[in-house]
Amino acid sequence: MGFDTKKIRVMIVDDSMLARRIIQNGLSRYPNIEVVGEAFNAMDARKKLPILNPDVMTLDVEMPGMNGIDFVKEILPIHPIPIILVSSLNLRVFDAMAVGAVDFVRKPDGTEGNDRFIEALANKIVVASCARVRRPPLRPVASNNRITSLPLKMGVAPTDVIIGLGASTGGTEATLEVLRRLPANIPGMVIVQHMPPGFTQMYAERLDRICQMKVKEAENGDEIVRGQVLIAPGDKQMRVVRNGTRYTVSCMPGEKVSGHCPSVDALFLSMAQNVRCRMVGIIMTGMGSDGAKGLLEMRKKGAYTIGQDKDSCVVYGMPMVAHNIGAVMQQASCENIAGVLVRHLSGSHL
Missing domain, CATH: 3.40.50.180 (Methylesterase CheB, C-terminal domain)
Known part of the structure; x- marks a missing residue:
């Protein structure tokens, strides 16, 4: 990317030490990415974020104490940082996307190796570093929060x-x-x-x-x-x-x-x-x-x-x-x- 050699500064937030090691070791193979720190839960991340000042954060969705969704809601108005969710196959990932996370990557479940997971994560980190962070809406979209849809004139609209x-x-x-x-x-x-x-x-x-x-x-x-x-x-x-x-x-x-x-x-x-x-x-x-x-x-x-x-x-x-x-x-x-x-x-x- 031209002559810009600035590395993307990444912070890893995950309650699993094993997951943090896998992500840290995997990302260390990418010369354009630098892991600047880790946190083991939301409270730890909240303390370290202003000190580490990362460009992108990876965030586990399911953590003890405050979960990833509540953390995204709390942190984005204060620190509008691109957040990539690291999630198992879990519907809650879309709730976190709704409140402002930029993207997500699926955690390896043992059926395939970590290499594809790290490759996907590294690619998303590069994209996220260029992303515009959208602040969470005051009222997140919910299935019971429908808006009035626009009417389509059946008589005029082509059916084909x-x-x-x-x-x-x-x-x-x-x-x-x-x-x-x-x-x-x-x-x-x-x-x-x-x-x-x-x-x-x-x-x-x-x-x-x-x-x-x-x-x-x-x-x-x-x-x-x-x-x-x-x-x-x-x-x-x-x-x-x-x-x-x-x-x-x-x-x-x-x-x-x-x-x-x-x-x-x-x-x-x-x-x-x-x-x-x-x-x-x-x-x-x-x-x-x-x-x-x-x-x-x-x-x-x-x-x-x-x-x-x-x-x-x-x-x-x-x-x-x-x-x-x-x-x-x-x-x-x-x-x-x-x-x-x-x-x-x-x-x-x-």
């Missing part, structure tokens, strides 16, 4: 539309901001959110509880239908397949595309290639360029394309690249994307 959406770092909450504002009768949506396996099902279930439409983790062969959102499984490439006038998804293990599996480019390129009805493509917060190339191909095939704007992104990478290559027709904040989409579907931009 497929909406594709892609997001990465910061996307779990940004995507929720879009979906919770959309009505139950939204045209069929397909979504790639970069996320480890297992978490995509939990994420889909969380969205299903909060949003008006049905949301599920996609299975191979699922049909794309109005009123339903399909989330790509965490370890499979999801592509749109045309069967006459019907559209289904293919969810298969495969090579990484644009550095990811699932990949936004894999989804968007399949839409550009196979979809014969109207299309909308939405690209949201995330590091890198996954989805930009695919979104441009969708636009060339007549799709209406929306990119999240810089100010509302945790990381303005993917939408920036898409915008710079001419793939984005309309930029909007994550709070306003739903309005732009509904106005387009209702005919004002057709």
